[in-house]
Amino acid sequence: MSKHHLGEFEEIVLLTVAILHDEAYGIAIIDEMENRLERKVSIGALQTVLRRLEKKGYLTSKFGEATQVRGGKRKRYFFITAFGKKVLAEVKEQRLALWNAIPRIVFNN
Amino acid sequence: MNPVKIDPPKLPLRFFRWYCHPEYLEDIEGDLLERFERRLEERGIRAARWRFLKDVLLLFRPGIIRPAEGYHNLNNFGMFKNYLKVGFRNILKYKTFSSINIFGLAVAMSVCMLIILMLADQKSYDRFHKKEDRIYRILMKPVNNNRPYATGPFPLSATLKSDYQMVEEATCLLRGFGGDALYGQKFAEMRGYFIDTSFFKIFDFELEKGDPTSAMDHPNSMIVTHNIAKQLFGNEDPTGKVVSFADRGIDFWTDEARSPVDWGNYTITGVLADNDQKSHLEFDVLVSSSSLPLLYNEKKLEDLSGNWTNHWRSYTYVLLRAGTNEATLTSALNLIAADKFADHENLKGSNIIAQPLRKITPGPALGNAPTIRLPGFVYYILSVLALVIMLSACLNYTNLSIARAVTRSKEIGIRKVNGAKKKNLIFQFLSESAITALLALILANVLLIFLKMAFLDLWINKYLKFDLHTQLYVYLIFVVFALLIGFVAGILPALRLSEYTPVIAMKSPEKGLAGRLGIRKVMSAAQFAISLVFIITSIVIFNQFRYFMQFEYGFNAQHVVNINLQSNDYELVKNELSSIPGVHEISGCAYVPATGRNDNTRLGKPGMETTVEAIDLRIGENFIDLLDINLIAGRNLPSAAGDTNSFVLVNEHTVRALGYDYPGEIVGELLTERGDRTLEVIGVFENFNFFLPFSSRRTGPMVFRNEPVKFKFALVKIEPGNAEIIADLKEKWKSIDPVHPLDYEFYSDRLANNNQGIFDVVSIIGLVAFLAITIACLGLLGMAIYTTERRTKEIGIRKVLGASDLRLTILLSKEFLIVLAVSVSIAAPLSYFLNNFWLEFLVFRADIGLGTIIAGSMLLLILGLLSIGPQTFRVSNRNPVDSLRME
Numbered sequence: 002m003s004k005h006h007l008g009e010f011e012e013i014v015l016l017t018v019a020i021l022h023d024e025a026y027g028i029a030i031i032d033e034m035e036n037r038l039e040r041k042v043s044i045g046a047l048q049t050v051l052r053r054l055e056k057k058g059y060l061t062s063k064f065g066e067a068t069q070v071r072g073g074k075r076k077r078y079f080f081i082t083a084f085g086k087k088v089l090a091e092v093k094e095q096r097l098a099l100w101n102a103i104p105r106i107v108f109n110n
Numbered sequence: 111m112n113p114v115k116i117d118p119p120k121l122p123l124r125f126f127r128w129y130c131h132p133e134y135l136e137d138i139e140g141d142l143l144e145r146f147e148r149r150l151e152e153r154g155i156r157a158a159r160w161r162f163l164k165d166v167l168l169l170f171r172p173g174i175i176r177p178a179e180g181y182h183n184l185n186n187f188g189m190f191k192n193y194l195k196v197g198f199r200n201i202l203k204y205k206t207f208s209s210i211n212i213f214g215l216a217v218a219m220s221v222c223m224l225i226i227l228m229l230a231d232q233k234s235y236d237r238f239h240k241k242e243d244r245i246y247r248i249l250m251k252p253v254n255n256n257r258p259y260a261t262g263p264f265p266l267s268a269t270l271k272s273d274y275q276m277v278e279e280a281t282c283l284l285r286g287f288g289g290d291a292l293y294g295q296k297f298a299e300m301r302g303y304f305i306d307t308s309f310f311k312i313f314d315f316e317l318e319k320g321d322p323t324s325a326m327d328h329p330n331s332m333i334v335t336h337n338i339a340k341q342l343f344g345n346e347d348p349t350g351k352v353v354s355f356a357d358r359g360i361d362f363w364t365d366e367a368r369s370p371v372d373w374g375n376y377t378i379t380g381v382l383a384d385n386d387q388k389s390h391l392e393f394d395v396l397v398s399s400s401s402l403p404l405l406y407n408e409k410k411l412e413d414l415s416g417n418w419t420n421h422w423r424s425y426t427y428v429l430l431r432a433g434t435n436e437a438t439l440t441s442a443l444n445l446i447a448a449d450k451f452a453d454h455e456n457l458k459g460s461n462i463i464a465q466p467l468r469k470i471t472p473g474p475a476l477g478n479a480p481t482i483r484l485p486g487f488v489y490y491i492l493s494v495l496a497l498v499i500m501l502s503a504c505l506n507y508t509n510l511s512i513a514r515a516v517t518r519s520k521e522i523g524i525r526k527v528n529g530a531k532k533k534n535l536i537f538q539f540l541s542e543s544a545i546t547a548l549l550a551l552i553l554a555n556v557l558l559i560f561l562k563m564a565f566l567d568l569w570i571n572k573y574l575k576f577d578l579h580t581q582l583y584v585y586l587i588f589v590v591f592a593l594l595i596g597f598v599a600g601i602l603p604a605l606r607l608s609e610y611t612p613v614i615a616m617k618s619p620e621k622g623l624a625g626r627l628g629i630r631k632v633m634s635a636a637q638f639a640i641s642l643v644f645i646i647t648s649i650v651i652f653n654q655f656r657y658f659m660q661f662e663y664g665f666n667a668q669h670v671v672n673i674n675l676q677s678n679d680y681e682l683v684k685n686e687l688s689s690i691p692g693v694h695e696i697s698g699c700a701y702v703p704a705t706g707r708n709d710n711t712r713l714g715k716p717g718m719e720t721t722v723e724a725i726d727l728r729i730g731e732n733f734i735d736l737l738d739i740n741l742i743a744g745r746n747l748p749s750a751a752g753d754t755n756s757f758v759l760v761n762e763h764t765v766r767a768l769g770y771d772y773p774g775e776i777v778g779e780l781l782t783e784r785g786d787r788t789l790e791v792i793g794v795f796e797n798f799n800f801f802l803p804f805s806s807r808r809t810g811p812m813v814f815r816n817e818p819v820k821f822k823f824a825l826v827k828i829e830p831g832n833a834e835i836i837a838d839l840k841e842k843w844k845s846i847d848p849v850h851p852l853d854y855e856f857y858s859d860r861l862a863n864n865n866q867g868i869f870d871v872v873s874i875i876g877l878v879a880f881l882a883i884t885i886a887c888l889g890l891l892g893m894a895i896y897t898t899e900r901r902t903k904e905i906g907i908r909k910v911l912g913a914s915d916l917r918l919t920i921l922l923s924k925e926f927l928i929v930l931a932v933s934v935s936i937a938a939p940l941s942y943f944l945n946n947f948w949l950e951f952l953v954f955r956a957d958i959g960l961g962t963i964i965a966g967s968m969l970l971l972i973l974g975l976l977s978i979g980p981q982t983f984r985v986s987n988r989n990p991v992d993s994l995r996m997e
Contacts (some may be wrong), residue, residue: 021984027137028145048141075136075140094145
């Protein structure tokens with residue numbers, strides 16, 4: 002087990018941020034997750050995880066420009082850091098390794 | 111864009127803004143709004159709002175909520191610790207100033223705390239009734255009286271209960287149940303009320319035995335207090351016991367008893383618990399009002415049902431339905447008053463007033479109040495006095511702190527340069543004054559112990575029954591109070607000291623920092639002026655007290671013992687007591703003159719329209735001899751042999767009032783009393799003063815007659831210097847009345863006691879004066895120390911150049927002397943007019959006199975000089991070498 006433990010939801014959020022690339026802010030992430038995974042996500046759940054990931058160093062963020070919508074509030078865009086990418090890759094490796102270790106017979110009946 | 115902007119729900123948004131971590135606030139709020147706007151289009155306003163609320167609630171989780179200890183202000187705790195440390199160091203460094211401040215504040219605070227304790231005690235009355243917020247007492251304000259009565263017409267409660275929807279319950283407490291209950295061989299004297307079944311539906315007096323809902327259901331039922339039950343039944347179970355009761359007409363106001371009347375047997379149905387429930391109602395016994403018809407039938411008590419004019423005997427209490435306000439009750443009472451009193455000549459225009467239970471103690475002064483309490487305005491006066499002292503102590507703190515600004519200026523400058531904002535400095539200085547105030551609170555608690563003892567020793571407290579035990583919440587009030595004082599005392603210096611620009615503060619602190627002396631001088635002068643007013647006032651009141659103590663009533667009360675007959679037969683008492691050796695003379699009277707009571711009648715001449723009001727007293731034939739009152743014309747009253755006769759004595763005032771020229775003229779004349787009785791004047795006695803000395807009335811006509819059946823007191827003239835005679839009287843009394851102990855007092859003591867209330871006022875004003883002057887002197891001392899220390903070098907130079915010690919002392923004292931002179935010149939005339947104002951109301955008064963004013967002013971000057979003298983003297987006598995070398 003690697004020392005960088007990543008929860009299931011954390012992993013999904015991290016992946017979604019990566020998918021959205023430069024456009025990852027709160028609502029966009031939720032929309033993406035809802036579209037792709039058909040899964041209800043509350044702002045609260047998402048924001049907590051985002052801040053946690055940021056604190057761990059997997060994500061970084063910066064404010065965008067203020068616009069007319071959203072009551073003039075700026076968006077906070079999230080970006081995946083190099084460290085985050087490394088962790089994601091590691092997780093993927095682990096999963097693949099696990100997949101590969103499954104005996105063929107399990108899926109063949 | 112939407113033509114109409116629909117905002118998200120305000121409350122959840124505000125909640126969110128409140129709890130959200132400030133760093134996350136903007137973007138998350140943006141997300142929330144964006145979602146809300148989108149949902150508004152997709153699903154409509156209701157759903158959008160619900161979802162918004164749901165989102166906000168789901169966001170309320172540890173990762174998002176702002177940290178409790180503040181986010182940006184992580185440094186504050188350390189800073190606060192620094193403030194406290196510097197504060198304590200400052201207090202320790204300038205011990206003289208700190209002790210002046212702490213002591214002054216503590217003295218003033220202890221006085222305020224005493225008043226807080228008194229108020230806390232008074233406010234704790236009647237708090238045990240569960241429905242206290244809906245209970246009202248109904249007062250009666252007769253049109254001809256200045257103040258309302260606590261009593262009202264008897265039928266009022268029944269009318270309120272039957273005719274008005276808003277009244278849930280109404281009860282009536284009828285006075286006039288007072289006498290002795292007999293059980294087997296045991297007696298108990300008791301006073302109480304007739305109550306109806308509604309009483310316990312309104313009030314929550316706790317019963318240790320019996321059921322409050324049914325205890326008053328039957329005629330001749332009785333609830334007694336724990337103590338009475340103990341006295342009558344010892345350890346037996348009181349419930350169901352039957353006692354016989356003899357009414358003697360005693361009351362909470364008077365011990366003057368009439369001869370006992372058998373009121374029948376009563377069953378004990380309940381016993382009141384002996385607990386700490388404090389109520390404005392006090393009683394030994396409660397009797398079911400269904401017992402009344404029996405007493406009416408036997409003509410032992412007057413039936414008051416339907417009688418709206420007698421409003422002196424019953425107390426009315428109502429319980430309003432929940433949700434009804436006082437105004438509706440008031441309008442109902444107005445209607446009743448207008449309706450019932452319309453036809454009465456004397457009562458037309460009278461009012462019936464509702465008084466909430468909570469406003470009874472402390473409350474306004476009322477006639478017929480069921481218990482003696484200090485009226486509310488006394489607390490206002492005491493509070494004002496305490497606050498004046500408190501303000502004076504706060505002024506000291508303010509004064510000294512501003513004066514010491516120079517010593518703090520470097521610190522202020524450094525702090526400012528290091529980035530302290532004005533607000534931080536204000537906070538720092540306020541925390542210092544708060545520390546001082548809290549230290550003062552500790553000292554004040556010690557002072558309070560002594561103050562409490564002194565206060566409870568006041569004569570008036572025999573009647574007021576203050577309970578000054580401190581409860582926890584009172585301590586809480588004290589702490590809050592101390593912090594408030596810290597704020598009041600510290601705010602001015604804090605504002606001023608925090609204002610300085612750092613450059614000036616550090617470079618030349620003397621400039622612009624010292625604070626103009628002007629304001630401080632004015633404050634100091636005000637302190638002394640107030641002190642002087644108090645000093646002079648207390649001297650004036652004390653003079654008045656001394657004057658009253660030496661007051662000549664015009665009769666000789668020395669060696670006279672007043673004995674309350676307590677329903678015993680006068681002739682029997684007289685015969686028994688006169689057998690005691692050392693008893694010179696015994697006479698009876700209906701009540702004792704110059705004790706605050708007077709019965710009146712109207713006298714006239716036959717055939718004349720005009721009548722005069724006269725004091726009416728029934729006396730024994732040797733009464734005027736016993737009191738050394740001179741008979742100046744005619745002869746004394748004959749002894750009344752059983753039947754009443756029409757012979758009377760009158761005083762000189764009566765002679766003049768009825769139009770006779772000299773006393774001899776009226777002797778033998780016939781007078782009419784109240785137009786129907788004829789009296790024959792057989793003698794005239796010298797005028798003496800019948801009223802209390804501080805009464806605003808002058809004694810007028812008097813008429814004395816001999817009627818032994820009306821006697822309530824025996825006056826016994828005893829041999830001077832015979833110490834055993836009281837013991838003999840007590841011994842003899844036991845054979846006359848085995849039940850009641852001898853109730854006696856020396857007449858001269860009684861007359862002196864009339865003035866004890868004034869002595870209490872002297873004590874209080876005197877204490878206030880003492881505290882005020884102490885605090886003012888402390889302040890002056892502090893200022894003197896400070897100014898003289900700062901001028902040490904100047905004095906040294908002056909000395910080297912040849913100034914004499916005396917000249918220097920004068921130089922240093924000058925500004926303080928001016929302060930003292932100004933305060934005397936303001937306060938002396940002011941106190942003269944103030945005191946003259948209240949003295950005007952008295953008939954017998956001691957003049958203020960120039961002497962009093964001068965004495966007070968001299969006292970003030972001497973104390974002021976004593977507090978600055980040693981300091982200025984010390985500095986001006988110092989060796990210039992030392993002071994010049996001092997750096």
